[in-house]
Amino acid sequence: xxxxxxxxxxxxxxxxxxxxxxxxxxxxxxxxxxxxxxxxxxxxxxxxxxxxxxxxxxxxxxxxxxxxxxxxxxxxxxxxxxxxxxxxxxxxxxxxxxxxxxxxxxx
Amino acid sequence: xxxxxxxxxxxxxxxxxxxxxxxxxxxxxxxxxxxxxxxxxxxxxxxxxxxxxxxxxxxxxxxxxxxxxxxxxxxxxxxxxxxxxxxxxxxxxxxxxxxxxxxxxxxxxxxxxxxxxxxxxxxxxx
Numbered sequence: 001x002x003x004x005x006x007x008x009x010x011x012x013x014x015x016x017x018x019x020x021x022x023x024x025x026x027x028x029x030x031x032x033x034x035x036x037x038x039x040x041x042x043x044x045x046x047x048x049x050x051x052x053x054x055x056x057x058x059x060x061x062x063x064x065x066x067x068x069x070x071x072x073x074x075x076x077x078x079x080x081x082x083x084x085x086x087x088x089x090x091x092x093x094x095x096x097x098x099x100x101x102x103x104x105x106x107x
Numbered sequence: 108x109x110x111x112x113x114x115x116x117x118x119x120x121x122x123x124x125x126x127x128x129x130x131x132x133x134x135x136x137x138x139x140x141x142x143x144x145x146x147x148x149x150x151x152x153x154x155x156x157x158x159x160x161x162x163x164x165x166x167x168x169x170x171x172x173x174x175x176x177x178x179x180x181x182x183x184x185x186x187x188x189x190x191x192x193x194x195x196x197x198x199x200x201x202x203x204x205x206x207x208x209x210x211x212x213x214x215x216x217x218x219x220x221x222x223x224x225x226x227x228x229x230x231x232x233x
Contacts, residue, residue, distance in 0.1 A: 001169060001176045034219040036152075043202055043223035044144075044152065050217040087152050094166050096142070101151040107228055 002026050006099035011105040017078045021102045022070040024087035035073045037083055038101075039084045047086075048073065048078055057066035077102075109133035111203050118230045124191040127227045129203030134222070136184035137161040139206045142220055143177060143188045145199040155201075158186060171196035193231045200226040 003026040013019050019065040021047040023033065031051040046055045051071055075082055075088035083106050088099040114128040129141065142154040154168035158177040168223045176189045186203055204220035 032217065036220075038152070043204075043226055044220070045223075046219055046221045049219040049221075050212055053210060053212070053217075055221065085151075089152075089154070089219075095168055096154045096157070097168075098144075098152040098154055 001095055002029060002097055003086045003094050004088055004090055004097050004099040006086075006088055006102050008102060009063055009100065010103040010105060014091065014107045015078050015080060018080060021073045021086055021088075021104075023066075023073070023099050025069045025071075025090055025092075029092035031067045031091045032090055033064070033071045034089045034091060035062075036086065036087045036089065037082075037084045044087065045048050063069065077083050080106075109207055109222050111160055111205065111222055113203060113224040113227045115203075116230070118232065119192055119193050121231055121233055123193050123231075124189060124192075125193060125229050126187055126189040127201050127203075127229070129186045129224050130185070130204075131205065132208045133183045136179075136186075139209060139211075141177075141179070141186040141203055142202055143175075144202045144220075146202070146226075147196065147199040150199075155188070160186060161212065164167040165212045190229075193229075195231050196229045198229065199227050204225045 005024045007022045008107045033051045035048040038044040047058050052064045063074050085101045087101050112130045117125050137160045140157040142157045145153050158165045160179045179186045203224045210217040
């Protein structure tokens with residue numbers, strides 16, 4: 001099975017900061033990598049699919065990059081509503097998997 | 108509008124089974140896989156498996172093999188997830204999630220979960 005590892009597990013940042021979250025796959029997954037945002041008590045929301053494509057309606061301050069085994073999610077200028085937990089997820093293999101999550105907190 | 112409506116919260120005793128339903132509306136239920144994802148209190152997202160609503164074919168995460176059964180009823184656009192031999196560590200919110208339209212980025216199709224149910228809380232306690 002493909003394992004997904006995110007870093008860091010938690011991150012403190014301020015409004016206006018640029019932040020980057022990393023996701024690594026245990027084997028190559030080409031560009032079959034999605035990113036989700038989850039706020040407490042809510043279902044996850046799709047942000048990025050195919051590693052770098054922005055889901056409709058998602059602000060352009062979110063961007064994704066990478067292919068193969070290493071991927072990043074970048075938020076160019078943090079807004080108050082961006083403080084949440086972020087998950088990567090691979091859709092390359094038959095059995096999908098999530099990373100363990102990165103909790104983004106206000107500094 | 109596109110939505111997935113899940114059944115209500117459940118409280119079960121250890122060793123029992125639970126069956127959660129997920130009714131789709133606003134899109135073609137039989138078009139693409141329906142996935143089930145769970146989240147234990149304070150923990151991350153865990154992919155449990157998926158069902159092809161068209162064929163009924165399933166794929167389960169190894170952790171749940173032998174304990175989970177995913178089914179569907181196409182006549183009412185509803186998917187089901189049944190988990191048996193419940194333990195206290197099965198206490199979690201269970202989500203169904205699907206894709207309305209996959210992304211066609213030549214030459215491939217990319218799949219994701221862009222429609223989610225609100226979640227069903229399952230509590231396992233003696």
